[in-house]
Amino acid sequence: MRVHIDQEKCCGAGSCVLSAPEVFDQREEDGIVVLLDAAPPAELHDAVREAAAICPAAAITVEQVERV
Amino acid sequence: MTTVEPIDVEDGAGTVEAVGSVGTLGTSGTTGATPTPTASGPGSTHLASESGLVVPVGRGDGCPFDPPARVERVRREQPVVRARLWDGSSCWLVTRHQDVRAVLGDPRFSADATRPGFPFLTAGGREIVTNNPTFIRKDDPEHARLRRMLxxxxxxxxxxxxxxxxxxxADELLDRMTDGRSAADLVAEFALPLPSLVICLLLGVPYEDHEFFQRRSGILLSLRSEPEDIRTAQQELHAYLVRLARAKRERPDDAIVSRLVARGELDDDEIASMGRLLLVAGHETTANMTALSTLALLRNPGQMARLRNDPPLIKGAVEELLRYLTIVHNGLPRLATEDVTLGGVTIRAGEGVLCTLNSANRDDEVFPDGDVLDVxxxxxxxxxxxxxxxxxxxxxLARVELQIALETLLRRLPDLRLDVPFEEIRFRHDMGVYGVYALPVAW
Structure with missing residues (x-):
């Protein structure tokens, strides 16, 4: 899995941090999303997908990468 | 719904990932042409989808925790319909979860209430936005610039x-409430003061003034308030916050109003508008959620017992109570700036839309057995x-306050019960934020 964020779109609601704190954080100065792990391990995939689904600003996209 | 303008839980348009149902039709150059939304008369293209609903729709004798039965019926049968507003104009009522997300997540639907045709739930609501609108009634990029300051x-x-x-x-309030007594009004002694104290600390507003601002925010939230009373309440609250901003200029502290002053990017009027939004939103919403959640749990003793026996459930339980109760119960207003097709109908540029959050949160396609409270x-x-x-x-902040308020209440008052018959509880049907006026409890 590859995770992408768009800091321009982010509105700082923080729901991604509640869903997957290992993968998302917020910038000190303005609460905008920060990506901690662009390729999270399998056990976090569900939480990351949930974070993308509930993001109000559609600032998170998830790309499924096939394992070779 | 704009009597609720200062406290919309919103303060919400990016594009949804899989909107599916939203797509632009040929816009045929109507953007900017803003037909006044008079009731659909002869020649209207909307007759086929008129629902006969007048919004806000009352609950009648239905279950006080449920959305109005007529809105629920519309959601199941005809999810995007025309409804009538108080002034005889019309707007679209959007009731399904998927469609509500599509509208609120789509920048083609504007939150700017100064645009002609914007739907208001009351005359008072219209009054509010003409005076110092805050960023919840602006669109990006101005909205984002202001919101990012907070x-x-x-x-x-x-x-x-x-x-x-x-x-x-929470503990101090419960200490005081239970000291030598076995009954009290939970709203007055716990549910309201808790978030009020917290937002005062955050903003740097003296809590001693709570009667002043709580009374005015009550007027701003009431769907029954006359426009003139709304204007007065808003002006008084605004003047109070302008004075506060000036005082912080003299004696700065570390709280939000003072830091907004120190930024030097906003004038006192703009700071006062922002402060008013945070002050009203910061206490009314959590206060009503706390009291209504307590009542919902008292009426669902099985769920209450489950939560008491398994405290870590509290985080999920708060999300479920937010869903089940949806206290911003009259819906969020938007205005289409382009033609958009939604749920099989075409919403034209210049037409108003009202997204009913409470019906979306009972949508069985997303929440099976949505009418059941399941912590x-x-x-x-x-x-x-x-x-x-x-x-x-x-x-x-709302989540932390609700988790702590409910967990503490259940833990410290194991015999908590209603002190009046359920039928005597007065619900806030006439307010922008739903809840109960008082909640007499005993323990």
């Missing part, structure tokens, strides 16, 4: 660090805080 203060880390302080406040359910996809870039700014 997002750091409500970010998860910051709010989580406030847990000990919120816990201390073990995964309810995270609820839209109780709105959706899109205006989604509630204070949601991390």
């Amino acid at each position: 997002t750091a203060d409500f970010m998860v880390k910051k709010v989580e660090a406030m847990r000990p302080e919120v816990q201390r406040i 073990g359910r995964d309810a995270r996809r609820h839209v109780a805080f709105g959706f899109g870039v205006h989604q509630c700014l204070g949601q991390p």
Whole structure:
């Protein structure tokens, strides 16, 4: 899995941090999303997908990468 | 719904990932042409989808925790319909979860209430936005610029660090409430003062003034308020906050109003508008959620017992209560700036839309058995805080306050019960934020 964020779109609601704190954080100065792990391990995939689904600003996209 | 303008849980448009149902039709150059939404008369293209509903739709004798039965019927049968507003004009009522997310997440639907044709739920609502509109009634990029001045203060880390302080406040309020007594009004002694104290601390507003601002925010929230009373209440609250901003210029502190002053980017009027939004939104919403959640749990003793026996359920339970109760119960207004097809109908540029969050949160396609309160359910996809870039700014704080308030109440008062018959409880049907006026309890 590859995770992408768009800091321009982010509105700082923080729901991604509640869903997957290992993968998302917020910038000190303005609460905008920060990506901690662009390729999270399998056990976090569900939480990351949930974070993308509930993001109000559609600032998170998830790309499924096939394992070779 | 704009009597509720200052306290919309929103403060919510990016594009949704899989909107599916939203797509632009040929816009045929109507953008900017803003037909006044007079009732659909002869020649209207909307006759086929007129629902006969007048919004806001009352609950009647229905279950006080449920959305109005007529709105629920519309959601199942005809999810995007025309409804009538108080002034005889019409707007679209959008009732399904998927469609509500699509509208609120789509920048083609504007939150700018100064645009002609914007739907208002009351005359008072229209009055509010003409005076110093805050960023919840602006669109990006101006909305984002203003909102980003506040997002750091409500970010998860910051709010989580406030847990000990919120816990201390909750405990002190319960100490006082239970001292030598066995009954009290939970709204007056716990549900309202808890978030009021917290938002005062955050903003740097003296809590001693709570009667002043609570009375005025009550007027701003009432669907029954006359426009003139709304204007007066708003002016008084505004003048109070302008004075506060000036005082912080003299004696700065570390709270939000003072830091907005120190930024030097906003004038006193703009700071006062922002302060008013945070002050009203910061206490009314959490206060009503706390009291209504307590009542809902008292009426669902099985769920209450489950939560008492398994305290870690509290986080999920709060999401489920937000979903089930959806206290911003009259819907969020938007105005289409382009033609958009939604749920099989075409919403034209210049037409108003009202997204009913409470019906979306009962949508069985997303929440099976949506009318059942189930504290073990995964309810995270609820839209109780709105959706899109205006989604509630204070949601991390609301969550922490609700988790602490409810957990503390259940733990410290194991015999908590209603002190009046359920039928005597007065519900806030006439307010922008739903809840109960008082909640007499005993323990």
